[in-house]
Amino acid sequence: MIPEWLVPTILTIITAATPLVFAAVGEAVAEKSGVLNLGVEGMMVIGAFAAFAVGVSSGSAILAILAGAAAGLLMALIFGVLTLYLMSNQVATGLALTIFGLGLSALLGYGFVGKTFGGLPKLDIPGISEIPVIGPIFFGQDFLVYLSVAAVIGVNWFLFKTRSGMLVRAVGENHEAAHSIGYSVTLIRLGAVLFGGAMAGLGGAYLSIVYTPLWVENMTAGRGWIALALVVFASWRPWRAFFGAYLFGGITIIQLHAQGLGIDIASQFLSMLPYLATIVVLVLISRDTTKVQLSAPACLGKNFHASG
Amino acid sequence: MRKLRYLTSLTGGILAAAMLVASGSALAAEKMKVGFVYVGPIGDHGWSYEHNQGRLAVENAFSDKVKTTYVEKVAEGADAARVIDKLASTGHKLIFTTSFGYMNPTLRVAKKRKNVMFEHATGFKRSNNVSTYSARFYEGRYVVGKIVGKMTKSNIIGYVGSFPIPEVIRGINATFLAARSVNPKVKIKVVWVSSWFDPGKEADAAKTLIDQGADIIMQHTDSPAPVQVAEKRGKWAVGQASDMHAFGPKAQLTAIIDNWSPYYVARTKAVLDGTWKSMDTWGGFKSGMVTLAKYNKAIPADVVALAKQTHQGIINGTIHPFAGPVKDQSGKVRVKAGEKPDDGMLAGMNFYVEGIDGSIPK
Numbered sequence: 001m002i003p004e005w006l007v008p009t010i011l012t013i014i015t016a017a018t019p020l021v022f023a024a025v026g027e028a029v030a031e032k033s034g035v036l037n038l039g040v041e042g043m044m045v046i047g048a049f050a051a052f053a054v055g056v057s058s059g060s061a062i063l064a065i066l067a068g069a070a071a072g073l074l075m076a077l078i079f080g081v082l083t084l085y086l087m088s089n090q091v092a093t094g095l096a097l098t099i100f101g102l103g104l105s106a107l108l109g110y111g112f113v114g115k116t117f118g119g120l121p122k123l124d125i126p127g128i129s130e131i132p133v134i135g136p137i138f139f140g141q142d143f144l145v146y147l148s149v150a151a152v153i154g155v156n157w158f159l160f161k162t163r164s165g166m167l168v169r170a171v172g173e174n175h176e177a178a179h180s181i182g183y184s185v186t187l188i189r190l191g192a193v194l195f196g197g198a199m200a201g202l203g204g205a206y207l208s209i210v211y212t213p214l215w216v217e218n219m220t221a222g223r224g225w226i227a228l229a230l231v232v233f234a235s236w237r238p239w240r241a242f243f244g245a246y247l248f249g250g251i252t253i254i255q256l257h258a259q260g261l262g263i264d265i266a267s268q269f270l271s272m273l274p275y276l277a278t279i280v281v282l283v284l285i286s287r288d289t290t291k292v293q294l295s296a297p298a299c300l301g302k303n304f305h306a307s308g
Numbered sequence: 309m310r311k312l313r314y315l316t317s318l319t320g321g322i323l324a325a326a327m328l329v330a331s332g333s334a335l336a337a338e339k340m341k342v343g344f345v346y347v348g349p350i351g352d353h354g355w356s357y358e359h360n361q362g363r364l365a366v367e368n369a370f371s372d373k374v375k376t377t378y379v380e381k382v383a384e385g386a387d388a389a390r391v392i393d394k395l396a397s398t399g400h401k402l403i404f405t406t407s408f409g410y411m412n413p414t415l416r417v418a419k420k421r422k423n424v425m426f427e428h429a430t431g432f433k434r435s436n437n438v439s440t441y442s443a444r445f446y447e448g449r450y451v452v453g454k455i456v457g458k459m460t461k462s463n464i465i466g467y468v469g470s471f472p473i474p475e476v477i478r479g480i481n482a483t484f485l486a487a488r489s490v491n492p493k494v495k496i497k498v499v500w501v502s503s504w505f506d507p508g509k510e511a512d513a514a515k516t517l518i519d520q521g522a523d524i525i526m527q528h529t530d531s532p533a534p535v536q537v538a539e540k541r542g543k544w545a546v547g548q549a550s551d552m553h554a555f556g557p558k559a560q561l562t563a564i565i566d567n568w569s570p571y572y573v574a575r576t577k578a579v580l581d582g583t584w585k586s587m588d589t590w591g592g593f594k595s596g597m598v599t600l601a602k603y604n605k606a607i608p609a610d611v612v613a614l615a616k617q618t619h620q621g622i623i624n625g626t627i628h629p630f631a632g633p634v635k636d637q638s639g640k641v642r643v644k645a646g647e648k649p650d651d652g653m654l655a656g657m658n659f660y661v662e663g664i665d666g667s668i669p670k
């Protein structure tokens with residue numbers, strides 16, 4: 001007998017994890033190319049705003065999603081120009097990008113407070129989506145959830161199985177060497193940063209049109225920072241980041257259930273649990289220090305300037 | 309020498325001109341300045357939004373006499389003192405600090421700026437130039453409790469909590485006492501999200517509660533996300549701080565609305581008239597500080613009648629949400645039969661009443 005709460009709980013976990021998956025996978029690519037972009041929260045919140053604004057104005061979910069990705073990409077472009085061409089400090093620029101994103105979205109979003117959006121249609125294959133448990137979980141999601149899984153598979157394949165992916169890793173590992181054999185470090189990094197921005201924007205779009213289909217200031221509430229932490233603790237592996245996002249989402253939801261069931265543990269402790277458990281598990285997975293050192297991009301956070 | 313004199317007269321002229329401009333602006337600045345400090349964004353559609361509505365009411369009421377300034381998203385703590393002092397030092401005569409955590413910063417600044425009047429929301433420390441004010445939201449919760457007790461089919465009320473402070477505990481107790489009085493089978497499930505504002509987490513908590521059988525969602529957090537979840541799942545909800553009808557046109561039974569406008573207008577008028585005195589105000593239905601949004605059309609007439617009767621009873625003073633006997637979970641009598649609790653006991657309430665399952669997180 002399958003307990004009644006099982007399926008709804010898993011569905012809630014998927015919703016909670018998906019924005020983190022998008023943002024973390026995008027940031028993993030940017031960091032693999034050697035660029036540390038701390039502006040994930042800012043790109044996400046701008047993506048959330050843009051998607052919601054376009055969705056409400058046009059009524060089209062597809063346009064909303066595209067707008068979210070495009071807005072994240074534009075934010076990343078600002079970051080890319082500043083750090084890759086004007087050589088500004090990556091940490092400071094990333095922080096500024098977050099503050100800028102939160103402020104700008106609040107300013108532009110003022111008129112959108114109080115509006116609602118219909119959300120995304122869910123996949124519905126007659127006969128298959130109705131299969132108990134498996135149906136609703138695997139064949140009853142909205143298409144962004146499938147896209148997030150596809151992104152993990154795609155990025156993993158791209159980074160570790162393709163020549164272009166190897167180039168991205170190469171400029172992150174040793175930009176001098178990559179430059180000396182004739183590759184444009186700056187262009188490759190810009191591409192990776194833009195991809196990261198678009199993915200963060202998609203994560204934001206998921207928040208404002210599916211997760212909680214409304215716009216309120218600061219609605220990302222720190223999820224960009226969690227995605228950043230996931231990347232590092234997952235030692236830059238897309239699958240581990242995916243696993244980390246689901247673990248984090250899962251424990252968040254399960255602790256809420258534990259409270260509802262009246263399990264007598266301090267709620268403050270339960271609120272802390274997702275952070276604690278995710279860090280512990282990911283650190284345990286990645287405990288082989290030599291491997292971690294190998295997977296950490298050696299040029300992470302270092303600016304590159306072709307001096308020749 | 310001549311050159312020097314020319315220079316001095318030139319400087320003198322500029323100075324005189326500057327003084328003229330200054331006095332001119334002083335004339336224009338006859339308007340009294342009133343400052344507001346908010347903890348959240350005014351776009352939160354909840355707590356800070358309603359305080360800002362109060363500010364707009366002040367501007368409307370005294371458009372020719374008063375000019376208002378606000379600072380939003382001011383973190384509670386040391387940063388707040390800086391913002392409050394900045395307002396006090398730039399000619400603001402009356403300053404409203406609208407979050408509990410501004411209590412000590414407000415008092416510190418008030419000690420230094422004796423000519424400025426301060427109004428601190430939800431605090432309990434006063435001085436010669438610091439008043440405190442708050443609203444009896446529990447009166448609203450009590451009326452809502454009667455409605456949800458009647459409306460629930462599953463007999464489980466889901467409650468999204470922020471932090472286990474007396475303000476929130478009081479609301480849970482008031483809701484439960486009222487719900488139990490009309491429905492002996494009703495239970496209340498509380499889930500704490502440890503935040504005043506995190507739409508995603510509030511939504512998750514609401515979903516969790518619904519998955520565990522709740523068919524009505526109440527909240528003591530500031531975003532409309534829980535109301536929206538209830539709407540989507542076809543359950544009932546009760547709005548918090550603002551009318552959240554737009555987020556749950558079918559789901560919202562009613563909403564408990566904070567209405568600061570009458571108080572803010574009255575206090576500004578008192579400063580203008582020179583009659584302002586430090587005092588403590590705890591307003592409820594009677595003074596209009598707490599109001600309820602329009603009842604949902606789906607509520608049966610007899611339930612609406614019961615709600616209205618309770619509402620009126622609280623205004624008349626014939627009904628008190630915490631009229632004795634009130635026992636806590638251990639069975640200890642906290643309010644004796646036939647008695648009403650004093651405000652001190654209400655303000656510090658840190659126990660669940662008898663019948664609520666689970667315990668308050670410590």
